Amino acid sequence: MDYALSEEQAALVAAVQGIVRDHGAPPSDARQSFAYFDASLQAALQGGGFLDAARVLGALEAALVVMEAATAPGAAELGASALVAPHLFPSAAPNGPFALIDAAALGKAHRHLPIAKTALITDGGDVLVLDLNGVRIDPVDSVYAYVYGRFAERIDLRALPRIPDAAPLLRQWHRVALAAEMAGAAAQAVAFTVEYVKTRHVFAKPVGAFQAVQHRLVQCHQAALAMRYLTLKAAWAGDAYHAALAACFAQQKASKIVFDLHQFNGAMGITNAHLLHFWTYRLRALQAEAGGVYASAHTVANALWGGAGP
Amino acid sequence: MMAFRDSVRAWLRANLPADWKHAMLGASEAEHIAFQRQWFCALRDGGYVAPHWPKEWGGAGLSFADQIVLYEELARAGAPRLVLYFISLYHTPATLLAHGTDAQRRRHLPAILSGDEIWCQGFSEPNAGSDLASLRTRAERRGDRYIVNGQKIWSSNAQYARYCLLLARTDPAAPKHKGISYFILDLDQPGVTRKPIRQMTGGAHFCEIFFDDVEIPAENLIGAENDGWTVAQATLSSERGLTILELTERMRIAFDVLCAEANNETPWGGRYIDDAGFRRRLAEIYARLEALRALVSNMLDRVVRGESVGAEPSIIKVYYSELLRDFTALGLRMGGLDAQRIAPVLMGGGYETGNWMHDYLYSWSWTIAGGSNEVQRNIIAERALGLPREAPAAKPRG
Numbered sequence: 001m002d003y004a005l006s007e008e009q010a011a012l013v014a015a016v017q018g019i020v021r022d023h024g025a026p027p028s029d030a031r032q033s034f035a036y037f038d039a040s041l042q043a044a045l046q047g048g049g050f051l052d053a054a055r056v057l058g059a060l061e062a063a064l065v066v067m068e069a070a071t072a073p074g075a076a077e078l079g080a081s082a083l084v085a086p087h088l089f090p091s092a093a094p095n096g097p098f099a100l101i102d103a104a105a106l107g108k109a110h111r112h113l114p115i116a117k118t119a120l121i122t123d124g125g126d127v128l129v130l131d132l133n134g135v136r137i138d139p140v141d142s143v144y145a146y147v148y149g150r151f152a153e154r155i156d157l158r159a160l161p162r163i164p165d166a167a168p169l170l171r172q173w174h175r176v177a178l179a180a181e182m183a184g185a186a187a188q189a190v191a192f193t194v195e196y197v198k199t200r201h202v203f204a205k206p207v208g209a210f211q212a213v214q215h216r217l218v219q220c221h222q223a224a225l226a227m228r229y230l231t232l233k234a235a236w237a238g239d240a241y242h243a244a245l246a247a248c249f250a251q252q253k254a255s256k257i258v259f260d261l262h263q264f265n266g267a268m269g270i271t272n273a274h275l276l277h278f279w280t281y282r283l284r285a286l287q288a289e290a291g292g293v294y295a296s297a298h299t300v301a302n303a304l305w306g307g308a309g310p
Numbered sequence: 311m312m313a314f315r316d317s318v319r320a321w322l323r324a325n326l327p328a329d330w331k332h333a334m335l336g337a338s339e340a341e342h343i344a345f346q347r348q349w350f351c352a353l354r355d356g357g358y359v360a361p362h363w364p365k366e367w368g369g370a371g372l373s374f375a376d377q378i379v380l381y382e383e384l385a386r387a388g389a390p391r392l393v394l395y396f397i398s399l400y401h402t403p404a405t406l407l408a409h410g411t412d413a414q415r416r417r418h419l420p421a422i423l424s425g426d427e428i429w430c431q432g433f434s435e436p437n438a439g440s441d442l443a444s445l446r447t448r449a450e451r452r453g454d455r456y457i458v459n460g461q462k463i464w465s466s467n468a469q470y471a472r473y474c475l476l477l478a479r480t481d482p483a484a485p486k487h488k489g490i491s492y493f494i495l496d497l498d499q500p501g502v503t504r505k506p507i508r509q510m511t512g513g514a515h516f517c518e519i520f521f522d523d524v525e526i527p528a529e530n531l532i533g534a535e536n537d538g539w540t541v542a543q544a545t546l547s548s549e550r551g552l553t554i555l556e557l558t559e560r561m562r563i564a565f566d567v568l569c570a571e572a573n574n575e576t577p578w579g580g581r582y583i584d585d586a587g588f589r590r591r592l593a594e595i596y597a598r599l600e601a602l603r604a605l606v607s608n609m610l611d612r613v614v615r616g617e618s619v620g621a622e623p624s625i626i627k628v629y630y631s632e633l634l635r636d637f638t639a640l641g642l643r644m645g646g647l648d649a650q651r652i653a654p655v656l657m658g659g660g661y662e663t664g665n666w667m668h669d670y671l672y673s674w675s676w677t678i679a680g681g682s683n684e685v686q687r688n689i690i691a692e693r694a695l696g697l698p699r700e701a702p703a704a705k706p707r708g
């Protein structure tokens with residue numbers, strides 16, 4: 001595939017970048033918190049139709065939107081709206097934001113549940129659609145930058161509308177979505193740190209002048225770039241194999257990127273005074289999703305060499 | 311040797327509060343302080359709180375070999391770590407015994423043993439971390455006192471401390487290592503402001519300290535004026551590997567906890583322990599842990615024999631901190647999404663408490679505190695490998 005952006009795609013990216021710039025400075029109480037859901041960012045992206053890019057333009061464009069929007073310090077529900085829902089509901093979709101849930105883990109904490117309007121629940125091979133209007137949700141404190149919540153009431157799955165055999169499609173686009181968010185968050189975390197090591201001086205030099213720092217930062221940059229291209233390829237190819245490959249790569253690289261970037265920020269990097277943690281917490285959250293790196297690696301292995309698995 | 315080990319074990323059986331982990335899980339600040347003091351006093355009464363202090367100052371005056379045994383046993387018994395007294399028990403006495411006056415020792419060492427005096431270390435500044443010698447906090451002599459202005463940062467447990475080991479610049483005209491002096495600073499006085507800094511773990515383990523015309527009586531200078539850099543070396547080499555020994559043994563025990571959790575179900579079916587990839591990872595961690603124990607044991611043997619340890623403390627610190635990170639990351643991965651919830655923290659519990667999220671985020675402190683891993687690698691490259699120096703000397707530090 002050709003990774004160069006068309007004029008139309010470049011304009012789309014620039015528009016999202018403009019929105020992200022307007023949401024660059026979290027309010028001071030949010031800065032100190034773990035989870036920071038930026039409702040205004042969500043509204044701007046949703047209201048501007050950006051999260052509908054997959055229906056109007058295509059999955060590749062939707063992935064570009066998600067990647068750019070994920071560079072904002074505040075979290076919004078991006079991937080499920082932009083990449084998962086359009087593939088499950090090609091014409092009229094239920095209302096976003098969405099929470100993606102596995103029926104086997106119904107009682108656990110779910111990302112975005114407190115702010116979601118609809119939950120998409122994989123149940124074996126099917127997907128169930130749960131309108132969250134009026135459903136009681138308890139928020140759950142996590143160190144993941146996203147908001148998490150848990151059902152405060154029993155959900156009767158049998159009563160829900162069911163889309164037969166849609167679970168594989170949901171899992172596939174869930175992986176593309178998380179890879180896209182990780183690519184955006186990683187790129188921004190690298191950019192943030194590059195800026196820091198240029199301005200922080202030790203031994204009369206910028207920290208970034210030391211090769212020990214430069215080389216590892218370059219590796220982080222390469223990983224973030226590769227995340228981006230594998231994600232775009234997965235969005236373009238539209239198959240489960242490429243989706244798992246993108247997720248496997250992103251989930252595998254996240255630990256190293258997260259660790260190195262915090263390290264180069266020194267003690268500052270382990271405080272909440274810095275913005276860095278918003279992007280890195282998200283990387284860690286997504287690293288554990290859709291079964292985590294082991295499950296995505298199993299899927300890749302099975303696709304390449306046969307065998308049953310997730 | 312066996313007899314000493316047996317007596318430590320017997321003492322721990324009789325004195326370690328059986329339910330302390332339960333009581334300190336999610337404990338409040340006040341409960342944490344009270345329990346740290348209680349355990350400090352219990353150890354003191356048993357003769358174990360200051361095994362390395364000379365007898366004349368109320369310590370046990372144990373041989374280094376016996377100190378090793380004591381820390382092994384404390385770790386194996388899962389005893390609380392005396393986190394609030396770390397500077398008071400190691401850094402302050404080492405500094406005062408090497409460079410302090412008799413009056414300073416008499417004033418402070420018995421007070422520390424009473425359990426009432428918590429100390430902190432005020433070395434780092436916003437613009438002096440790895441490059442500590444570029445510190446700018448000023449201490450100006452006026453008659454029989456010094457007047458201090460400036461700011462420290464990352465000072466662990468300063469919010470609970472009464473005294474601070476302070477490095478400040480007394481001669482701004484001198485080359486940067488030469489114009490620094492070392493002081494005992496009383497934090498309970500006008501002009502001192504402490505602001506806890508929130509960490510990503512949610513806790514606030516360290517503070518900024520601001521000094522606005524703060525007075526230090528001249529008799530609180532340790533060593534000669536402008537010779538603070540020399541004095542600081544005594545502070546920094548004070549615990550001689552015992553902490554890392556204790557932490558290594560704690561990790562060895564936590565490894566069994568990790569293995570027990572490996573019986574849990576994976577998200578993709580079957581147990582972790584039956585998954586080939588996971589099994590291999592667990593075995594790799596185990597091999598690294600055994601390698602760490604060998605490195606530590608060899609270094610401590612050399613200390614016992616009175617040999618120089620060269621760059622080994624740096625090698626071990628880098629090794630431990632990276633292993634701790636990967637160890638806790640594996641626990642976290644196994645815990646799946648559930649492990650990511652903010653859960654109550656075991657106060658005084660060390661670094662592998664099984665609250666994997668907290669343990670993992672906390673492990674990052676170790677690759678930075680006490681001289682970052684990059685700085686340690688420079689030291690190893692220069693001292694162990696004899697490679698040419700890239701940057702001016704960076705000393706291992708607290």
Ligand SMILES: Cc1cc2nc3c(=O)[nH]c(=O)nc-3n(C[C@H](O)[C@H](O)[C@H](O)COP(=O)(O)OP(=O)(O)OC[C@H]3O[C@@H](n4cnc5c(N)ncnc54)[C@H](O)[C@@H]3O)c2cc1C
Binds near residue numbers: 267430688
């Ligand atoms: C948990 C914790 C507790 C602490 N407790 C105390 C305390 O009680 N008292 C106290 O005084 N201080 C304390 N510190 C401060 C600690 O000593 C400093 O954080 C440390 O020395 C690093 O300084 P810095 O954070 O300013 O990072 P910087 O010096 O700004 O370093 C930034 C990055 O540059 C890298 N770097 C620096 N020099 C080089 C080089 N030559 N080559 C390659 N890379 C380099 C570093 O490794 C790091 O990744 C504590 C720190 C932590 C994290």
